[in-house]
Amino acid sequence: MKANILSAGFLTSVQDLGRTGFRQSGISIAGALDSHAMRVANALVGNEDSAAGLEATLGNLRLRFDDQRVVTWCGGAFAVTIGDENLPPGHAGLVAKNEELVMTAPKTGSRAWLAISGGIDVPPVLGSRATDLRGKFGGHEGRALRDGDGLPLGERPVSPIRVAALFGERRIAAWTAPSAWVATAAGDRFLRVVRGPEWARFTAGAQASLIGEPFTVSIDSDRMGIRLAGPKLDRLDPTDLLSEAVVPGTLQVPPNGEPILLLGDCQTIGGYPKIAHVITVDLPIAAQLWPGDLVRFQEVSLTEAQELLREREEDFARFRIGINLRSK
Amino acid sequence: MIVRIVDDFARDPEASLNAVLAALGSLEAAAIPGVTELAPAYSTVSVFFDPARIAAPGTNPTDWLRTRIEAVLKIRSVENEMGNEAPLIEIPVCYDREFAPDLDDVARVAGLADTEVIHRHSHGAYRVNCVGFIAGFPFLSGLPPELATPRRAAPRKEVPTGSVGIGGAQTGIYPRSSPGGWNLIGRTPLCLFDVQRDPPTILKAGDRVRFRQISREEFESGRK
Numbered sequence: 042m043k044a045n046i047l048s049a050g051f052l053t054s055v056q057d058l059g060r061t062g063f064r065q066s067g068i069s070i071a072g073a074l075d076s077h078a079m080r081v082a083n084a085l086v087g088n089e090d091s092a093a094g095l096e097a098t099l100g101n102l103r104l105r106f107d108d109q110r111v112v113t114w115c116g117g118a119f120a121v122t123i124g125d126e127n128l129p130p131g132h133a134g135l136v137a138k139n140e141e142l143v144m145t146a147p148k149t150g151s152r153a154w155l156a157i158s159g160g161i162d163v164p165p166v167l168g169s170r171a172t173d174l175r176g177k178f179g180g181h182e183g184r185a186l187r188d189g190d191g192l193p194l195g196e197r198p199v200s201p202i203r204v205a206a207l208f209g210e211r212r213i214a215a216w217t218a219p220s221a222w223v224a225t226a227a228g229d230r231f232l233r234v235v236r237g238p239e240w241a242r243f244t245a246g247a248q249a250s251l252i253g254e255p256f257t258v259s260i261d262s263d264r265m266g267i268r269l270a271g272p273k274l275d276r277l278d279p280t281d282l283l284s285e286a287v288v289p290g291t292l293q294v295p296p297n298g299e300p301i302l303l304l305g306d307c308q309t310i311g312g313y314p315k316i317a318h319v320i321t322v323d324l325p326i327a328a329q330l331w332p333g334d335l336v337r338f339q340e341v342s343l344t345e346a347q348e349l350l351r352e353r354e355e356d357f358a359r360f361r362i363g364i365n366l367r368s369k
Numbered sequence: 370m371i372v373r374i375v376d377d378f379a380r381d382p383e384a385s386l387n388a389v390l391a392a393l394g395s396l397e398a399a400a401i402p403g404v405t406e407l408a409p410a411y412s413t414v415s416v417f418f419d420p421a422r423i424a425a426p427g428t429n430p431t432d433w434l435r436t437r438i439e440a441v442l443k444i445r446s447v448e449n450e451m452g453n454e455a456p457l458i459e460i461p462v463c464y465d466r467e468f469a470p471d472l473d474d475v476a477r478v479a480g481l482a483d484t485e486v487i488h489r490h491s492h493g494a495y496r497v498n499c500v501g502f503i504a505g506f507p508f509l510s511g512l513p514p515e516l517a518t519p520r521r522a523a524p525r526k527e528v529p530t531g532s533v534g535i536g537g538a539q540t541g542i543y544p545r546s547s548p549g550g551w552n553l554i555g556r557t558p559l560c561l562f563d564v565q566r567d568p569p570t571i572l573k574a575g576d577r578v579r580f581r582q583i584s585r586e587e588f589e590s591g592r593k
Contacts, residue, residue, distance in 0.1 A: 061405060062406055063569065064406055065407075065408060065409065066504060066562075066568055066573070067499075067503065068504045068505075068569070069504070167567070167569060173504070175503065175504075176503065176504040176545070178504075178564045238371055283413075284410055284411060285371060285410040285411065285413045285415060286371065286413070286415030286417075308501060308503070309408060310408070310410050310501040310502070344431075347421075347430055347431070350420060350421055351420065351421045354421040
């Protein structure tokens with residue numbers, strides 16, 4: 042059974058939670074830029090966390106399935122319809138055989154993650170179904186989707202009993218996940234950061250600018266990283282560094298003083314000084330940034346960052362248990 | 370968490386690399402719970418961990434991990450003196466003009482004849498310092514210093530798969546076509562990176578590398 046891509050939109054790719062364990066071979070994580078959203082969407086349609094779904098950039102996506110599937114999505118302020126019904130973010134919806142799912146361009150934000158019951162069953166490459174767009178492997182033929190592609194779906198037909206339990210008489214489930222998880226483009230664009238290893242290499246002025254002033258997302262931004270224009274972040278010490286590990290969330294500063302916020306497709310090692318790191322729980326907000334957006338940074342301690350992550354993981358574990366109870 | 374293994378890489382690159390690899394080996398063997406991945410680079414090993422899996426209530430995950438790592442690395446300094454010889458891998462390279470658009474530039478900077486550049490490049494003893502930038506790209510140290518050539522002012526949009534290049538004092542091989550700014554002096558028919566293999570790369574940090582000059586015919590037959 043397949044998902045047929047009628048319109049692939051601007052940039053849509055098969056993604057899961059990413060490819061880990063191959064940094065020593067220089068392989069990027071790739072995966073959903075907001076892996077938490079992908080995980081939440083998977084949970085809502087009854088998939089494993091690690092199932093592959095779609096990451097759509099700027100929408101304009103149209104799909105049709107060969108059989109009945111449960112779908113949902115999380116991310117920016119898109120409008121999604123199945124047939125003529127609106128599917129709000131984070132609500133599971135039932136798509137009939139040959140019915141069309143349409144995702145329009147977003148009002149705010151830039152990306153959405155779509156989970157389909159059974160998951161997208163492309164062959165795993167190095168332990169993951171994520172598309173490595175730079176490496177040209179994984180996902181569907183190692184590339185972004187095109188109009189007319191057919192994606193194999195996992196063998197998990199939606200049983201009538203499960204459908205009745207999930208939806209009753211409706212085709213859109215009434216229940217959902219916490220709104221902060223499913224609608225991530227809402228609210229202020231504040232990213233919390235912890236100091237990076239080279240924080241002290243920057244001038245006091247640069248440190249104050251990073252935390253106090255707004256930055257604008259440049260046009261030159263993609264799944265590797267977001268270039269930010271704003272106050273120049275000057276270094277005290279211009280000596281070059283030896284390359285070492287960088288990760289999604291790293292804020293590195295090239296000699297021109299304009300910081301780059303690295304995202305999921307980022308290289309595994311980099312040599313620019315790392316002034317700060319965006320904390321893991323705020324990466325969903327970073328994944329919605331688009332050229333022209335203003336963003337500000339706020340400093341938190343590492344302990345606080347880890348505490349926030351632990352809280353979110355505990356909340357997610359409870360959410361998972363709740364879903365399992367409902368779909369019994 | 371970035372663990373700095375050596376303070377001054379340049380003072381003795383060979384010893385630094387050995388120290389980093391020894392630390393990597395110890396940390397791998399220690400299998401500290403909650404640690405998800407280890408990534409060596411020139412002077413550091415980065416330890417990736419899941420704080421949610423590490424922390425017992427009331428403990429700070431960073432402090433806990435730091436203590437564990439320090440304990441592991443203390444033992445390491447005793448046992449790593451044995452230092453077994455790293456594998457030597459031979460990379461066949463065809464230095465034909467078609468594959469070497471920047472050979473003249475390298476020769477000019479070095480003040481050497483083309484053939485002398487090829488001779489010296491293919492007689493050097495190299496080591497993989499790390500693999501990165503694009504999947505499977507090996508950064509090799511050991512380039513004869515006179516062959517060091519600054520990166521091209523404008524990077525090429527597309528460097529062909531297998532291209533052997535010089536970037537500053539390093540040499541490397543493009544495992545697949547990619548944009549790149551290194552000076553291209555040859556090409557290998559060897560497939561350095563294949564996602565169907567585990568591990569997907571034939572070179573890993575620490576390996577010793579030699580280049581062997583091959584003819585155009587050998588290049589074509591090596592491509593199979």
